[in-house]
Amino acid sequence: QQQVKQSPQSLIVQKGGIPIINCAYENTAFDYFPWYQQFPGKGPALLIAIRPDVSEKKEGRFTISFNKSAKQFSLHIMDSQPGDSATYFCAAAYSGAGSYQLTFGKGTKLSVIP
Amino acid sequence: GAGVSQSPRYKVAKRGQDVALRCDPISGHVSLFWYQQALGQGPEFLTYFQNEAQLDKSGxxxxxxxxxxxxxxxxxxxxxxxxxxxxxxxLCASSLLGEDTEAFFGQGTRLTVV
Known part of the structure; x- marks a missing residue:
């Protein structure tokens, strides 16, 4: 059972566009929702994270929108640049486990065309 | 070092051989995680340590x-x-203990079994 479903699998946008990546989760115990960026040959790096007590969080060009009732959250990248081309993973965790073990989506490969 | 260090970066093993993968976490990080990432997939949780105690090996x-x-x-x-x-x-990741603590990932060890 896939606990975090991510879409689309791949995405191509032109420079300056606003790619949107969506995730849906099933476990209502999740209370921490980070997004990670991964370049080829590198480990994932945290971009931005949100908790369910807020509906939106913005950091620089990255915005998370969170809909608790729908159990969905999304990542928007404003003014996308070719350097943003990477694979993006949403994830979820719950503090009750004590470990913040992350459950990842399958990833979205983003290509930003100059 | 400044980040999580993993070695070796690449390992080729013959089927049936034993392998050992090393992770040097960020100094002072209490939590340590291991994840497995198959090609084209998101990382999947393997196990979690808090200091020397292995608190979760369910993955x-x-x-x-x-x-x-x-x-x-x-x-x-x-x-x-x-x-x-x-x-x-x-992939190995480490973090401080508690809420809102970022998990920092290493570059990973690519294991190929032939």
């Missing part, structure tokens, strides 16, 4: 997988009698 796929962190710093993931399905990137 280890079989009893051929064993992890340790004897002094609460460096960790080793050992895979016995490797199989082709063990081929993946093995």
């Amino acid at each position: 280890l796929p079989s009893d051929r997988f064993f992890a340790e962190r004897p002094e609460g710093s460096v960790s080793t993931l050992k895979i016995q009698r490797t199989q082709q399905e063990d081929s993946a990137v093995y």
